[in-house]
Amino acid sequence: KAGVTQTPRYLIKTRGQQVTLSCSPISGHRSVSWYQQTPGQGLQFLFEYFSETQRNKGNFPGRFSGRQFSNSRSEMNVSTLELGDSALYLCASMRQAGTDTQYFGPGTRLTVL
Amino acid sequence: AQTVTQSQPEMSVQEAETVTLSCTYDTSESDYYLFWYKQPPSRQMILVIRQEAYKQQNATENRFSVNFQKAAKSFSLKISDSQLGDAAMYFCAYRANFGNEKLTFGTGTRLTIIP
Numbered sequence: 241k242a243g244v245t246q247t248p249r250y251l252i253k254t255r256g257q258q259v260t261l262s263c264s265p266i267s268g269h270r271s272v273s274w275y276q277q278t279p280g281q282g283l284q285f286l287f288e289y290f291s292e293t294q295r296n297k298g299n300f301p302g303r304f305s306g307r308q309f310s311n312s313r314s315e316m317n318v319s320t321l322e323l324g325d326s327a328l329y330l331c332a333s334m335r336q337a338g339t340d341t342q343y344f345g346p347g348t349r350l351t352v353l
Numbered sequence: 354a355q356t357v358t359q360s361q362p363e364m365s366v367q368e369a370e371t372v373t374l375s376c377t378y379d380t381s382e383s384d385y386y387l388f389w390y391k392q393p394p395s396r397q398m399i400l401v402i403r404q405e406a407y408k409q410q411n412a413t414e415n416r417f418s419v420n421f422q423k424a425a426k427s428f429s430l431k432i433s434d435s436q437l438g439d440a441a442m443y444f445c446a447y448r449a450n451f452g453n454e455k456l457t458f459g460t461g462t463r464l465t466i467i468p
Contacts, residue, residue, distance in 0.1 A: 271454060283458040296453050330398060342456060344398035
């Protein structure tokens with residue numbers, strides 16, 4: 241079974257631009273979560289989607305948004321990029337909820353210049 | 354709010370020896386999950402082991418085992434017969450059982466294996 245895939249793997253943007261990252265979960269997984277990883281703040285939860293609905297949201301500004309499609313693929317969008325948005329963005333999928341484990345993708349490394 | 358603390362930023366161990374990574378957490382919940390994830394350099398996060406809080410028996414996965422002390426809110430990872438491929442950042446993570454699937458991570462421990 242294929243793992244979680246994320247595209248693109250690397251991205252360079254400039255301040256003020258917007259960016260969209262994509263995540264395809266493991267087949268059969270309906271929950272997708274997004275995390276931001278930086279050297280200073282560590283791993284922080286952004287949001288979680290299940291069956292196209294956002295169930296949980298972390299403490300990030302409204303510039304960070306996401307969505308999930310009917311095939312469980314998810315996208316996250318960051319508008320008006322700031323230098324501090326430079327990070328590794330990790331996506332994790334889970335079969336449903338409750339007892340399951342989250343499996344991570346390789347991440348998208350975003351650099352904001 | 355739940356917090357996870359890893360007090361050892363770096364650890365090193367000789368190949369074939371045993372090493373223990375520490376993790377403590379704080380929660381008011383009685384039912385939850387704990388995880389150890391491994392993140393090799395420039396590679397993706399891999400699940401090492403997980404523990405359900407309601408289970409008293411410590412989880413084991415081959416060379417990896419945990420010492421789960423619920424009352425002390427401690428969750429350490431023991432790696433036996435360390436191998437070069439074990440070199441990585443190790444993150445301890447907490448997740449509530451219901452209602453919130455978010456993982457709360459510790460700051461990580463960088464493990465170096467000395468040949």
